[in-house]
Amino acid sequence: MVLALAPVLFSLLGAPNASAQQSAAAVAGRPVPVVHYRYETIDGVKVFYREAGPANGPVVLLLHGFPTSSHMFRNLIPLLADKYRVIAPDYPGFGQSDAPEHTRFDYSFAHFADMIDTLLQELGATRYALYLMDYGAPVGYRLALKHPERVSALIVQNGNAYEEGLQDFWDPIKAYWAANTPANRKALLGLLTPATTKFQYTDGMGDLSRISPDNWVHDQALLDRPDNNEIQLDLFYDYRTNVPLYPQFQEFFRKRRPPTIIVWGKNDKIFPAEGAHPYLRDLPDAEFHLLDSGHFALEDRLAEMAPLIRDFLDRKAGSP
Secondary structure, eight states: OHHHHHHHHHHHHOOOGGGHHHHHHHHTTSOOOOEEEEEEEETTEEEEEEEESOTTSOEEEEEOOSSOOGGGGTTTHHHHTTTSEEEEEOOTTSTTSOOOOTTSSOOOHHHHHHHHHHHHHHTTOOSEEEEEOTTHHHHHHHHHHHOGGGEEEEEESSOOOSGGGOOGGGHHHHHHHHOOOHHHHHGGGGGGSHHHHHHHHHTTOSOGGGOOTHHHHHHHHHHTSTTHHHHHHHHHHHGGGGGGGHHHHHHHHHHHOOOEEEEEETTOSSSOGGGTTTHHHHOTTOEEEEESOOSSTHHHHHHHHHHHHHHHHHHHSOOO
């Protein structure tokens, strides 16, 4: 498996000059996964998604976080798509999906889960491993509650399902939940600024030289679209509806015992490691890895995470 990954890892992470010819020779004659960029219209909204891999392969659904999009999985997708059918959607208001005006569209995690459910039905994906990161956790876990029998495995990366994971960073957001006032709403605008977007990609990272500035430039350009501030503030408020569901998420873990791997950036201030450890209460057989990284761990720990994830999928979710 590591040898199969080597050509793509070289291309993503940079091969030494001395081995460049070997890398080229390894790629020669070996199929390179093709990523398709597609749209599906759901309830009048164009939902963008990336798709790669064999149509009959086991499905891996990649669910992104805030403030990014399926763009966060651009490097991981080719490392899975030789065998797996990988589907990575953008939620409405994110990435390349439509962003209806916030007073005319229900920006909520329940709605997102319903739309992703519809997308999967349209694509004929009736069983899937879930990659859950940040906002992707409540979207994916809501999906799991709707169709527990469809979940083949869980890949959890800084995706919260426990109140222990809502630490100091969340205090201003909790104040907004407690009192939905204009002042409390306005106080969260700082979370949508270029400085905060850059912070999410750089804080706690083990190796900043691996973090492309394109990340926060790309995300901030999308955040700065007209009305997007209001969309994101609506979602900050709606996040409160996920917390009462935590016991149901945890019951799903205990009852269904899905094969699970946890690959968590331990230096993340948004979803800190305090939210990772409780998974082991309900999923004692989970494979647990705390990484020297921050919120977007794939950006500097891809070389560690991709082999772990691929090996896990091959052992636990390698058949459709």
